[in-house]
Amino acid sequence: MPFTLHLRSRLPSAIRSLILQKKPNIRNISSMAGELRPASLVVLPRSLAPAFERFCQANTGPLPLLGQSEPEKWMLPPQGAISETR
Numbered sequence: 001m002p003f004t005l006h007l008r009s010r011l012p013s014a015i016r017s018l019i020l021q022k023k024p025n026i027r028n029i030s031s032m033a034g035e036l037r038p039a040s041l042v043v044l045p046r047s048l049a050p051a052f053e054r055f056c057q058a059n060t061g062p063l064p065l066l067g068q069s070e071p072e073k074w075m076l077p078p079q080g081a082i083s084e085t086r
Contacts, residue, residue: 046071 044052049068056065069075 042052049071053065053068
């Protein structure tokens with residue numbers, strides 16, 4: 001447990017660096033990153049967007065939907081609107 005507490009006091013970037021170097025035997029930083037969350041960008045055809053949104057809403061733990069653009073618009077929401085991503 002002390003090792004985990006030590007990691008929680010470090011910046012997420014430092015924890016990721018340790019994991020990539022395979023220093024500790026840790027594979028998941030989700031409980032150590034505080035409010036920050038990893039994010040992925042998904043580009044879907046307009047016809048699949050509503051089903052994907054429902055899927056994300058049903059799986060809010062691992063798949064929170066942090067933002068959504070308008071159809072045929074390539075601009076993402078402002079960074080302030082998605083403040084918990086890294």
